[in-house]
Amino acid sequence: xxxxxxxxxxxxxxxxxxxxxxxxxxxxxxxxxxxxxxxxxxxxxxxxxxxxxxxxxxxxxxxxxxxxxxxxxxxxxxxxxxxxxxxxxxxxxxxxxxxxxxxxxxxxxxxxxxxxxxxxxxxxxxxxxxxxxxxxxxxxxxxxxxxxx
Numbered sequence: 370x371x372x373x374x375x376x377x378x379x380x381x382x383x384x385x386x387x388x389x390x391x392x393x394x395x396x397x398x399x400x401x402x403x404x405x406x407x408x409x410x411x412x413x414x415x416x417x418x419x420x421x422x423x424x425x426x427x428x429x430x431x432x433x434x435x436x437x438x439x440x441x442x443x444x445x446x447x448x449x450x451x452x453x454x455x456x457x458x459x460x461x462x463x464x465x466x467x468x469x470x471x472x473x474x475x476x477x478x479x480x481x482x483x484x485x486x487x488x489x490x491x492x493x494x495x496x497x498x499x500x501x502x503x504x505x506x507x508x509x510x511x512x513x514x515x516x517x518x
Contacts, residue, residue: 397469398462406452414444
């Protein structure tokens with residue numbers, strides 16, 4: 370006779386889905402170009418609105434009042450065209466991909482190393498402040514003594 374195995378009361382563990390996390394620099398390059406587009410759109414939108422307001426002050430009849438929606442559209446369209454041109458440039462894309470590869474190889478400090486370095490910086494800043502305060506007090510007294518002569 371064979372004994373039956375005991376039934377376990379805990380549910381079986383779910384296997385975690387293992388996804389290959391190979392580093393892909395082109396993914397980061399795409400993200401960098403998108404962030405660059407957003408920043409350029411912000412700058413060009415504000416620049417277009419300010420330029421329109423300046424030109425309107427000189428030529429009010431020819432241009433009409435500044436319109437924020439129109440200047441936003443113009444800024445976004447110009448930045449989109451420039452971002453696509455930069456994204457399609459093979460040399461720029463390769464450069465951004467190489468930068469992403471180099472940044473991925475950086476060895477970042479651990480939490481303990483960061484904490485220790487921060488403590489060193491704070492302590493040295495306090496020491497330097499004390500030394501400078503003593504020097505300032507000394508030279509202030511010396512100059513007061515010299516002026517009193």
